[in-house]
Amino acid sequence: KAGVTQTPRYLIKTRGQQVTLSCSPISGHRSVSWYQQTPGQGLQFLFEYFSETQRNKGNFPGRFSGRQFSNSRSEMNVSTLELGDSALYLCASSLGQARNYGYTFGSGTRLTVV
Amino acid sequence: KNEVEQSPQNLTAQEGEFITINCSYSVGISALHWLQQHPGGGIVSLFMLSSGKKKHGRLIATINIQEKHSSLHITASHPRDSAVYICAVHSNTGNQFYFGTGTSLTVIP
Numbered sequence: 581k582a583g584v585t586q587t588p589r590y591l592i593k594t595r596g597q598q599v600t601l602s603c604s605p606i607s608g609h610r611s612v613s614w615y616q617q618t619p620g621q622g623l624q625f626l627f628e629y630f631s632e633t634q635r636n637k638g639n640f641p642g643r644f645s646g647r648q649f650s651n652s653r654s655e656m657n658v659s660t661l662e663l664g665d666s667a668l669y670l671c672a673s674s675l676g677q678a679r680n681y682g683y684t685f686g687s688g689t690r691l692t693v694v
Numbered sequence: 695k696n697e698v699e700q701s702p703q704n705l706t707a708q709e710g711e712f713i714t715i716n717c718s719y720s721v722g723i724s725a726l727h728w729l730q731q732h733p734g735g736g737i738v739s740l741f742m743l744s745s746g747k748k749k750h751g752r753l754i755a756t757i758n759i760q761e762k763h764s765s766l767h768i769t770a771s772h773p774r775d776s777a778v779y780i781c782a783v784h785s786n787t788g789n790q791f792y793f794g795t796g797t798s799l800t801v802i803p
Contacts, residue, residue, distance in 0.1 A: 622795045623780060668735050681742070682727075682742045685737040687735060687736050
C-alpha cells in the first residue's frame, strides 16, 4: 500500500512569505501529526489532527497552523516566514490517535528560508 | 531541561557487536517510541512501548515505567544499522510529545 506522501520534497522561500505543505496519509489512517526537525532543536512536535479536529498542539507560535480535510489529508501553513523556520518538516499518520498506535512517517519537506 | 535524555550521543561499533542505547524521561507517559532516521531524513518507527519488552528481528526494546527508563538493543550489529536512533515519549498530562536528541550509530564493517 502507498506510504505517507509529503509534497513538495524541497522548497525555497523568502523571509516574510508564507508556505503551505501537504501530507497525504496512508489510506484508512485518520490521524496526521506534524513535526519540525532542525540541527539545533532536533525533532519537535507541531500538532496532531484526528478526524479533522486538532487534538494536540506543541509549543509553536501562531504563525504555524494546520488543518485536516475529510479525506484525512492534511496541510500545514507557516505565515510570515523567518530564517529560523528553515527545517525538515515531517508528517506521520496513524490509524487512530497517535499515542495509542504506531506511526508511519513521510519523507519530509525540506524548507529553506532565504 | 529536556524531558527526554538519550545516551550515548554518538556510538561507533564493529560489525557483530551488541549495542545498547539508553533513554531516560522525566514525565509521566502513555507510550514511548523508538525511531530510526537514516541520512536523507526518512524516519521509521521501530517500536511503541507502554510496558515490558518487544523484539523485532535483531532489535529489542525494553521499558521500566517505575524507573522511567528504556533501552534499545541491537544484537549482531551490521553496517546497515548505521543511523540516528531517537527516543520519543507521549506524556499523559497535557498530551505532549517529546523527543530525545538522538544517538548517532556507526557500525564499521
